[in-house]
Amino acid sequence: MNRHLWFPSAILLLWLGMAIFGPLLDLRPDHIELARILVPPGPGAWLGYDDLGRPLLDRLVAGASTSFFVALWVVALSAVMGTFIGTIGAYAGGVWDHIIVRIIDIFLAFPGILLAIAMAGLMGPGIDNVIIALSTVGWVGFARLARAQVLSIKQRLHVEAATALGVRPPLIIVRHIIPLTLAPLIIEASFAVAGVVIAEAGLSFLGLGVQPPEASWGSTIRDGTRYMLVAPHMVLVPGIALMLVVLAVNLLGDHLRDRVDVRMRQAG
Amino acid sequence: MLNFILSRILSAAIVVLGVSSLVFFLIHLVPGDPVEVMLGESAQPTDRTALRHALGLDQPVAVQLLDYFSGLLRFDLGTSLHTQRPIADLLLERLPATIELTIAALLIAVAIAFPLGVLSAVRKDSAWDHGARVVSLLGISIPHFWLGPLLILVFSLWLGWLPVSGREGMASLVLPALTLGTALAAILSRMVRATLLETLGEDYVRTARAKGLAEHAVILRHALCNALLPVITVLGLQLGALLGGAIVTEMVFSWPGLGQLTIEAIHRRDYPVVQACVLLISVTYVGVNTLTDLAYVWLDPRVRLQ
Numbered sequence: 001m002n003r004h005l006w007f008p009s010a011i012l013l014l015w016l017g018m019a020i021f022g023p024l025l026d027l028r029p030d031h032i033e034l035a036r037i038l039v040p041p042g043p044g045a046w047l048g049y050d051d052l053g054r055p056l057l058d059r060l061v062a063g064a065s066t067s068f069f070v071a072l073w074v075v076a077l078s079a080v081m082g083t084f085i086g087t088i089g090a091y092a093g094g095v096w097d098h099i100i101v102r103i104i105d106i107f108l109a110f111p112g113i114l115l116a117i118a119m120a121g122l123m124g125p126g127i128d129n130v131i132i133a134l135s136t137v138g139w140v141g142f143a144r145l146a147r148a149q150v151l152s153i154k155q156r157l158h159v160e161a162a163t164a165l166g167v168r169p170p171l172i173i174v175r176h177i178i179p180l181t182l183a184p185l186i187i188e189a190s191f192a193v194a195g196v197v198i199a200e201a202g203l204s205f206l207g208l209g210v211q212p213p214e215a216s217w218g219s220t221i222r223d224g225t226r227y228m229l230v231a232p233h234m235v236l237v238p239g240i241a242l243m244l245v246v247l248a249v250n251l252l253g254d255h256l257r258d259r260v261d262v263r264m265r266q267a268g
Numbered sequence: 269m270l271n272f273i274l275s276r277i278l279s280a281a282i283v284v285l286g287v288s289s290l291v292f293f294l295i296h297l298v299p300g301d302p303v304e305v306m307l308g309e310s311a312q313p314t315d316r317t318a319l320r321h322a323l324g325l326d327q328p329v330a331v332q333l334l335d336y337f338s339g340l341l342r343f344d345l346g347t348s349l350h351t352q353r354p355i356a357d358l359l360l361e362r363l364p365a366t367i368e369l370t371i372a373a374l375l376i377a378v379a380i381a382f383p384l385g386v387l388s389a390v391r392k393d394s395a396w397d398h399g400a401r402v403v404s405l406l407g408i409s410i411p412h413f414w415l416g417p418l419l420i421l422v423f424s425l426w427l428g429w430l431p432v433s434g435r436e437g438m439a440s441l442v443l444p445a446l447t448l449g450t451a452l453a454a455i456l457s458r459m460v461r462a463t464l465l466e467t468l469g470e471d472y473v474r475t476a477r478a479k480g481l482a483e484h485a486v487i488l489r490h491a492l493c494n495a496l497l498p499v500i501t502v503l504g505l506q507l508g509a510l511l512g513g514a515i516v517t518e519m520v521f522s523w524p525g526l527g528q529l530t531i532e533a534i535h536r537r538d539y540p541v542v543q544a545c546v547l548l549i550s551v552t553y554v555g556v557n558t559l560t561d562l563a564y565v566w567l568d569p570r571v572r573l574q
Contacts, residue, residue, distance in 0.1 A: 105279070106286035110546070111553045112512015114530075118546045121534030122297045198411045202516055205413040206531055218413065225417045225520070229425050239414040247409040 005255060008248035015245050019068035022061040029054060029062040030213045038231040048233040051223055056237050062215035063238060067245070070131055070200040075192045077135040082142025083178070083185060089143070090150035091173055100143070107140045113199050120208040127210050134199055138192060145188050149181040183260045190253040194246045201242055217242045273562060280558040284551055291547045292336050295323075295539055306349060306537045319349070323540070345547075350538040358529065358541065359548055365435055366525035369518070370510050372445035374503075377452035384453070385460025390487060392465065400457060407454025412513050416447040416520035433522040444521040448513050452506050459502050463495035470494070497568055504560025508553050515549075 033053040041048040047056040089100030107115070119133035153159065154177060162172050201218030203209040210216045217238035224234030298305050303320050320326045323346075324335050339345065345355040384404075388397040423443060424432040431440045467473065468491050476490045477483075515527030522528065526545050533541035 102282060102286065105283050106290060108508075109283050109287045109554045110550050111508035111510075112515075114512050114515065114546060114549055117515060117530065117534075118291075118294055118542055119297060121531075121542060122294055122539065124299060194409070202411060202413055206516065206519060207535065221414055221417065225420075228417060228421050232421055235414070235417045235421070239418070242411065242414060243406075243409050246411070247405065250405060250409055 005252070008251040008255075011244050011248035012252065015064055015068060015248075018061045018064035022065050025061070027058040027061055029058040029215050031055065031058075038227055038234070040231065040233050041237075047237050048231070050220065050234055051227055051231070056220070056233065059215040059220060060217070060237060060241055063217040063220065064241070066127065066210055066214065066216045067197050067200050067242075070127065070134070071193050071196040073131045074134040074138055074196045074200075075189050077131070078138030078192065079142050079185065079189050081135070082139035082144075083146040083181070085139065086143035086146030086148075087150050087173055087178065087181075090147040091154060091169065091177070097147075100147070104140055104143055104147075107137070108144075110137070113137065113202060116199060116203065117206065117208065120203050125208055125211050127214070130200055130203055130209050133203070134196055137199075138196065141188060141192065142185065145184055146181055149184060150177055153177050153180050187253060187257050187260060190249060190256055194249040194253070197242065197246055197249070201238075269565070272565060276558055276561050280554050283554050287550045287554065288337070288340060288547060289333070291543050291550075292333060294543055294546070298539065302539060306539065322347075340547075345544040346540045348533075348538055348541050350533070350536045350541070355541055355544045359526065359544060362524060362526045362529045363548075365523060366511075366514055366518070366527065368441065369444055369448060369523055369525060370507075370514055372441050373447075373449035373452065373510055373514075374507070376445050376449035377456055378503075380449070380453035381456035381460055385457040386464060386487065386492065388457070389461045389464035389468065397461075400461070404454035404457050407450045410450065412447050412451070412516045413520055415450060416443070416517060419443045419447060420520075433520075435524055440521075444517050444523050447520065448510060448517045451513065452510060455506060456499065456502065459499050460495065463498050464491055467491040467494045497564065500567065501560065501564060504557055504563075507556050507560075511549055511553055 031054060033049065035053070036045070036049040037053040038051055039045050039049040039053075041056075045055075047060060050056055050059065085100060089097040113134075116133040116137045119136060120129055123129040123133065150173075159172060159176050162176050167176075200209060201216060201221070204216035204218030205222045207219075207222070209218060212219070220238040221235055221242075224231065224238075228235055295302055303316050303323070303325060304311070307315060307319060317326075324332045327335070343356055345359070347353065348355055348358055351358070384400050388400040391397055420432055420443065423430045430443050434440055464487075468487075470491075472494075473486060473491050476486045481490075514525065515530060517523065518525045518527035519531055526549060530542060530545040530549075533539070533545065
């Protein structure tokens with residue numbers, strides 16, 4: 001393995017471990033100790049306590065689980081929906097493609113997570129609604145990428161040969177086109193994970209994400225902003241965790257992209 | 269040329285039409301009966317009927333949609349349920365703050381990104397270049413809602429240099445603009461570096477050097493000017509991220525702009541205001557993108573003179 005990758009890999013493994021094994025540990029993210037309200041990190045206090053006297057380490061692990069599963073669901077749903085829609089548009093061409101391009105343009109007209117904010121706000125808070133809102137925004141990137149890929153791949157000779165042999169379009173798409181679009185889609189997915197982690201925490205920061213007492217790094221940061229002078233650890237702990245995960249995902253995404261680029265250069 | 273302009277404007281108009289329709293249907297996302305959600309369960313039946321009528325929800329959807337579009341054409345966005353004031357007035361009150369914040373963030377981003385990008389391109393693979401890469405990676409990875417509180421902690425609470433929040437005077441603009449502009453600065457500086465490296469390898473740069481021009485003139489006049497075009501496109505596209513980020517940034521700093529209005533309206537269940545805010549922000553974005561496209565054509569002599 002590339003020696004630069006130990007750092008992002010370690011961070012992501014830790015994140016994954018906290019998300020998967022966290023629920024198995026004897027953690028008490030909702031346990032309130034009034035005597036320990038806003039106690040800073042120190043001996044016997046690990047990462048300190050929050051404004052209700054709950055242990056921040058336990059809430060950090062529970063928050064990791066929230067961000068991981070939201071990211072997993074949103075990226076999976078967006079990738080499947082987006083690839084499906086983009087591929088259909090590019091392969092069918094004509095009016096269908098035209099309509100799909102227009103729909104993509106309309107979704108792209110909502111800057112950043114504005115549409116997700118509006119949807120999550122109107123549907124009401126809760127982790128399901130966060131996933132729905134972020135997937136509604138997230139599929140567009142995949143659709144655009146899949147469409148561009150399929151447009152060029154469907155011109156290739158092996159697709160023409162398959163068509164000439166009488167292979168039916170669904171089979172051509174699944175067997176002869178989709179596999180060739182996977183590399184760029186995986187890269188897009190890795191960057192999408194970073195975006196979704198930030199977006200989930202952002203929605204929770206705005207009070208539109210998971211509901212208390214469920215833990216999210218974003219809501220801990222929001223609660224912490226009220227006590228910054230006396231207890232900066234409430235903002236620092238979840239913020240550093242969030243930044244490390246996003247940084248690690250971006251570094252891995254960069255690395256993947258560089259590798260694919262090299263292969264493309266060699267092939268060309 | 270004229271055809272290009274017309275087709276860009278036409279496609280922007282179609283997008284605006286689609287965006288408005290989508291925003292119209294947003295109200296139907298409210299689970300159950302939106303009127304009940306807005307008024308609460310204890311509301312009187314007469315109040316419910318009145319609100320239903322005021323929102324037009326007692327009409328068939330087709331009539332609602334028609335009313336909505338005819339309202340939009342007259343800039344009549346309805347009334348706020350919370351303040352009972354025309355929504356258009358509310359938006360006009362908040363718009364200047366958001367424009368101010370976005371432009372300040374844009375200027376800060378450009379002011380950071382260009383020197384950083386030029387430096388990393390000119391001193392490629394030096395310690396400067398690697399340092400700039402790390403800084404920009406960090407800049408992309410820090411969310412606004414964390415960078416904002418961090419800056420408040422350091423510059424307002426510990427050092428006491430700048431106000432914590434609000435919008436009073438230039439000093440209060442510094443931290444929100446820095447928070448909002450950092451990510452753009454990070455993206456832009458990488459873009460400047462990449463395009464500048466490309467233009468530095470062009471024949472006309474070699475020619476400029478061969479005729480003995482000073483290095484700074486070669487870089488600034490010949491290479492950087494030609495590197496500007498792709499950078500401007502990215503700038504236009506990234507303005508969307510800036511407008512989206514402004515919502516969160518405004519909440520962090522209690523900046524009285526459209527973003528704050530949107531979130532306040534969501535929490536007050538003032539759904540017509542939410543719809544209007546989303547519509548205005550998106551339409552602004554479409555408008556700016558269209559202008560960027562047109563500016564690109566105008567700036568590029570190869571296209572302009574065709």
